[in-house]
Amino acid sequence: MLNGEKKIERPLRWGMVGGGRLGQVGYKHRIGALRDNTAFKLVAGAFDIDPDRGKDFGMNIGVEENRCYPDYKTMFAKEATLDDGIEVISIATPNGTHYEICKAALNANLHVICEKPLFFTSEEVLEIKELAEKKGKIVGVTYGFSGNQMLLQMRAMIKKGDIGEIRVVDLQYTHGFNATDDADKYSDAQKWRVDPKIAGPSFVLGDLSTHTYYMSQLIMPHMKIKKLLCDRQSFISSRAPLEDNAHVIMHYENGAVGTMWASSINAGCMDGHRIRIVGSKASLEWWDSNPGELRYEVQGKPIQTLVRAMPYLDDICNADERLGALHVEGLSESWANIYLKFAIAIDAKDRGDEETLSKLIYPDINAGLEGVRWVENCVRSANNGSVWVDFVEALDKTFI
Template sequence: MLNGEKKIARPLRWAMIGGGRTGQVGYKHRIGALRDNTAYQLVAGAFDIDAERGIDFGVNLGVDANRCYPDYIKMFKEEAKREDGIEVVSIATPNGTHYEITKAALEAGLHVICEKPLFFTVAEGEEIKALAEKQGKIVGVTYGFSGNQLLLQMRAMIEQGKIGDIRVVDLQYTHGFSATEQGDKTNAAQKWRVDPKVAGPSFVLGDLSTHTYYMSELIMPNMKIKKLLCDRQSFVGSRAPLEDNAFVLMQYENGAVGRLWTSSINAGCMDGHRIRIVGSKASLEWWDSKPNELKFEVQGEPIQTLIRAMPYLDETCNADERLGALHQEGLTESWANIYLKFAIAIDAKNRGDEETLKNLVYPDINAGIEGIRWIEKCVRSADNGSVWVEYESKKPQLV
């Protein structure tokens, strides 16, 4: 169980790019990273595209005014001159900026934690992976739901054969908040999400389903997609070619099949984020809106609900427990678990500790690249008339 005691020798000197006063996701980074003050200290930032607002915001967060910068280029330059300069930077800006900022950060000798979807193309991902390797730096990806520790329970139970051979993978990440066009015009964060120049080649496939796809990889590290077929629609016509709804069928190399539904036009749905894995003996099902519970359904037996923090859970699951039984938790703990693993990875990389890196389960650059591949293949399938396309996964065998 985690209790805030240090996991690395000293906190990392951390800065943020984006995630400013009006940003949607920035605060999740801060509550994730700063939950344990033994992992990160927020010492600098270029928080906003509006320089003045960003500096004012940083000062209000308690960051030294001299280290609140008008832009990231100036921040990298000035921080490099300091003995106590930043070591790691988080990127919480719109998708179209991730590649350029990540590249500049690695070239400035910094570790990077970047938002999803990582970049626009797999080729960009591979280029940045090679650069990170050359620079000896970590690139982590904030698949923010993936720190929910019951996902590690699913992983352990599948590995232990508790559900038998996997037959069906049923994934869903839907909501109804973009059921109409209204937000595309009035909400700044929604406006760029439907602009291909900023969002990239997809809307909901990248915005929503890359999370769920990574979570399925985390739970089933040995399952590889062989082929997929995607059918995508823009029910709000002005969003075309970007989709606000998509169905994806998957065929896995071991003969299992899967489906994923992602949508932002599922009217009335407040949070439809669900993972169900069907095996030859039993099924496991987890909903993000009930993060404290995992359903274990053995054919012919009463359904069991496994509850977070209980001693009957796998040790890998309880190692990421923060509150203990009786007290309910959710997304903030998930983000804190991921940020702690990024810190452990960065510290291990700095010390050349490859053994720790090999055994650490967290969303690394490979997970980011697989997320881009997922979008690329879905878009290619959908835009060629919803045909099967080879998946060609390059993900390394996980531990």
């Protein structure tokens, strides 16, 4: 169980790019990083494309005025001259900026924590992965839901064979908040998400389904996709060619089948984030709306509900427990769990502790690469008439 005691020698000096007053995700990053005040300390930021607004915001969350910078390039240059300069940055900016900021940060000898989807193409990810390895730095990806510890319980039960051989994988991340085009017109945070130059080759496939796809990999690391078929739609026509709804069918190498439904036009749906894994002996099901419970259905036996923090759960699950039974945890604790693991990974990398790194389960650059590959393959299938395509490692840019 976690209780806030330090896992690394001292808090890492941390800066943010983006995540300011008008951003949708910046506060989630800060909640995650600062929940354990022994892991990170926010000392600098280039919080906004508007320098004055960014400075005002930074000072209002406790950053010194002279370390609220007008842009990330200035921040990297100035911080490099300080004895207590930043060691790691988080990138909480629109998708189209991730690659250039990440590359600049690594070249400034900084560790990186980046929003998803990581970049536009797997070629870009492979280039950054090589650079990160050369610089000896960590690149983490904020799949913010993946720190929910009941996902690790699913992983442990599947590994032990509790549900038998996996036959069906049913994934869903849907909501209804873009069922009309109102947000596209009036919300800056939504406008860029439906602009291909900024968002990349997809909307909900990149914005939503990459979360759930990574979580499925976390739960079932041995399961590899052989081929898939993607059908995507732009029900709000102004969003074309980007989709606001998509269905994906997957065939896995072991013969299992899977589906993914990603949608932001599921009218009336407040939270449709769900994972169901069906095996030959039993099934497991998890919902984001009730993340502290796991439904366990054994064929021929009464349905069981497993509850977080209980002693009957696997040690790998309870190691990430924070509040104890009877006290509700949720997304904030999930973000805190992955940020703590980012800190442990960065500290281990700096110390050359490869053993710790090899055992740590967190969304690293390989997870980011898989997310980009997922989007690339889905887009390739959809753009070629919703046909079956082999799930390949890297795609030529002409496909997207």
